[in-house]
Amino acid sequence: MLKIALPDGSERHYNAPVTAAQIAADIGSGLAKAAIAAVVNGENWDINRVINVDSEIRLITFKDDYSLELIRHDCAHILAEAVLELFPETQVTIGPAIETGFYYDFYRKSPFSTDDLATIEQRMHEIVDRDEEITRGEWSREEAIRFYKDRNEPFKIELVDAIPEKETVSYYQQGKFIDLCRGPHMVSTKKVGHAFKLMKVAGAYWRGDSNNPMLQRIYGTAFASQADLQAYLNMLEEAEKRDHRKLGKALNLFHMQEEATGSIFWHPNGWTLFREIENYIRRRLATENYKEVKTPQMIDRSLWEASGHWEKFGENMFTANTQEDKTLALKPMNCPGHVQIYRQGVKSYRDLPLRMSEFGSCHRNEPSGALHGIMRVRAFTQDDAHIFCTEEQINSESVAFCNLLKDIYKDFGFSNIRVKFSDRPEVRAGDDATWDKAEQALTSATQAAGIETSSNPGEGAFYGPKLEFVLTDAIGRDWQCGTLQVDFILPERLDAEYVDEDGLRKRPVMLHRAILGSLERWIGILIEQYSGKMPAWLSPVQVVIAPITETTNNYAKFIYQLLEDSGLRVDIDLRNEKIGYKIREHSTSKVPFILAVGAREEEAKTVALRQLGSQNQEVMTLDKVSSFLQSQCMPPDLLNNIK
């Protein structure tokens, strides 16, 4: 007697082994039609796989989120089948479902072309229409290895070898295509439907290791319906429109050119934005009793050797040699410099915590393939600071930092932040007791600050655990911005100390912390977040005065002067163009406020205010518009002060 427990708490009994499909049929014909897979005792199973022990089962239909993964995984197999039919000399390796679809990695001498993609996609549709049955089989290890040896497929042999001893080796077959696979799959290629699309080809290293051969990866995406697929494609198109590289050019914020790869030429508009952000952070940090400093751009290699950077990160450091045969390095980080300032004069426990901040201009020689607009560059500015404190102060300083960070993110319009907790890496300095203490301090700090973290095991810095604050951009890419790191090592290596209450010299702890991370990256994220329509306080140009005809030019100039004197960033458009033209142009360049003035306004001493995104205008008196605009354009921290 076989006992099958269902999610509603009911039980069914069978005399012989059954499949989930049979159980579904017993429950009802509708469910039998809808069921595509099952969760059997917590594992994902094929609907036709035989169950021969007492089990808890749950049926999966297209309504379950998991069905998307099934569709995509099936789709990956169909992709592989199509490729093998069209290009028999190709070897298949692995092909999983991923967050945005699926991919399959192939090994072959010549890469796929974009034209090949269309051909392959066509063949995939045919395979779906063929309605090929997908069946599961099991191999012994020897059978599996023999199968792939006969076919001379070393990649698959490696995969078989990597399967843990106690796991069964399963394979799936559809038509003539057989693939080593854990499953599960749906019953037929037809179930996948036609809402899929091949997206791109790219190289990818075998097993993600750059020492291994490069495979040809084909990416695709698949959904349960054409509507879902279309929605996804539309989203991608939308995302492309808000790409910071396009908008940065269109809004005249910055440019980059060959002669300075990975460095940014900031135009007046972009630099205004940059300075506005910098000043905002400067005010926030000053309130929190940070002391701002500036340390040298180039420092002799001996200091980097002492700090450990030379050995560990030398490859990514830019260096310059002097005539005296000295080697200087452009700083990739600010910490060693800050320790030098800390070391000037004897520090007392009374001086701690000492919060030292810097808008540190850093250079890192990033690999060429890593560069990405202004998000990943070789020259950037960190909103960096190091807090020198005692071990006892780690907790309270961390809490204060997390709260500050959350508040600052909120001011920029971000409330969904993921926080990763990266704990001790395999290669690390310091003893376990110290790590326990450091990790414990960070953990309790996140709890006190009300922050949830996901664990990122083994990814901490070699000198201590860290929190990484991650934002997602418009195209779904994650960017690490803020960070908080507990460091017991650098104070030791660079000999920082303080005199404690008991008169003994002790090592301070260093908290490395940044909120925006890199200002350049932050600006890139902001551009994409807001599609270039910056909040008024950040807009390079906040107000444009547009006279309707030349006869009101003088009135327009008067208003211009008035608003500029009140501290607003204001432009005036005196060109010989119609008002519609001017409105269009300043709207496309995302100026938040346009003031149109004609004879009527001049007569009544008013303006016609038009806000970006609105079709309407509001007529206001000069007094009112001035105070209105000033409050609209006020940075959030200053606005809070007034309230």
Place this chain on the structure above:
RNA sequence: GCUGCUGUAGCUCAGUAGGUAGAGCACACCCUUGGUAAGGGUGAGGUCGAUGGUUCAAAUCCAUUCAGCAGCACCA
């Protein structure tokens, strides 16, 4: 760094089978003084990423190189 793709006026792009380049926008000048997302006309502007090669002749073919893009690897 690796694989693939791309590189033509300030910008967005076209250029068919190799015979020394075209459009729209922007810009300049002129006309127009017009009430909320492009009024009209005229004109100037590029040697086709760079270097080398094939050819009577190359933006167009080949090689090398640089940069950008996508993905992989990297991201203290």
